[in-house]
Amino acid sequence: MKAIMVIACYTALLAATAACTGHSARQDRPQCILPVGTELREGDVVLRMGGGVTSHAVVAADRGGQYSHVGIVVDSCGHPMIVHAVPGEPDFAGDVDRVKMDSPEKFFSSMTASCGAVRRPANRAAAHKAASWAMAAYRRGTAFDHNYDSADTSRLYCTELVARAYFKAGLDVAGPPAHDVNLPGLHTRCWLPSDFGESHRLTTVTEF
Secondary structure (H helix, E strand, C coil), X not given: CHHHHHHHCCCCCCECCECCCCCCXXXXXXXXXXXXXXXXXXXXXXXEECCCHHHHHHHHHCCCCCCCXXXXXXXXXXXXXXXXXXXXXXXXXXXXXXXXXXXXXXXXXXXXXXXXXXXXXXXXXXXXXXXXXXXXXXXXXXXXXXXXXXXXXXXXXXXXXXXXXXXXXXXXXXXXXXXEEEECCEEEEECCCHHHHCCCCCEEEEEC
16 A cells, blocks of 8 residues: 555655645644745646655655646636645545645645745646636546546546646647556556656746
8 A cells, every 4th residue: 555655646645545645844833835926827837845755755756856746727716726636635524535726825835845846838828728627627526546547537646637637728748648657556657747847848937
């Protein structure tokens, strides 16, 4: 089971098994680590790194990548929010692992993030379409894919959500799933955070 959790956190790898839950340094008074004044735009790809053991395991699996989780910025009634697929971060008792929508302050809380980045495509039309697709996945209550099966579009894991959103928008920001994962009970090919952190179709707005 622990082997599966290692994958579960590239973007959320600990939960339900523990993906993004508890993989950061805990503080008595959590703060948002997103720099004050950062303007988030619809379609921005946001990445974060947790501070726990599992998050570092994800980075190791990602061959030295800097981040363990990824999401996409959407427009919710004029306010920037972040849609992301994550296990182990229930909003209420009995909440299932699914695609969620959180405020930037919650996504980049020091409770769940030790560092982060915002990356942006030049194509604003594609960014809008990708954000709209991700929002629709959230509104459907799309379940988190614990099998990390890139061929199964009925469920989504975190990096798959962002990759597919942009595929649907006609912009390939991450390429095909190219990382082979072979662990006890889990054999798959998937996307990892570095596919977005190093994408030549995205420019860096800020790193922190």
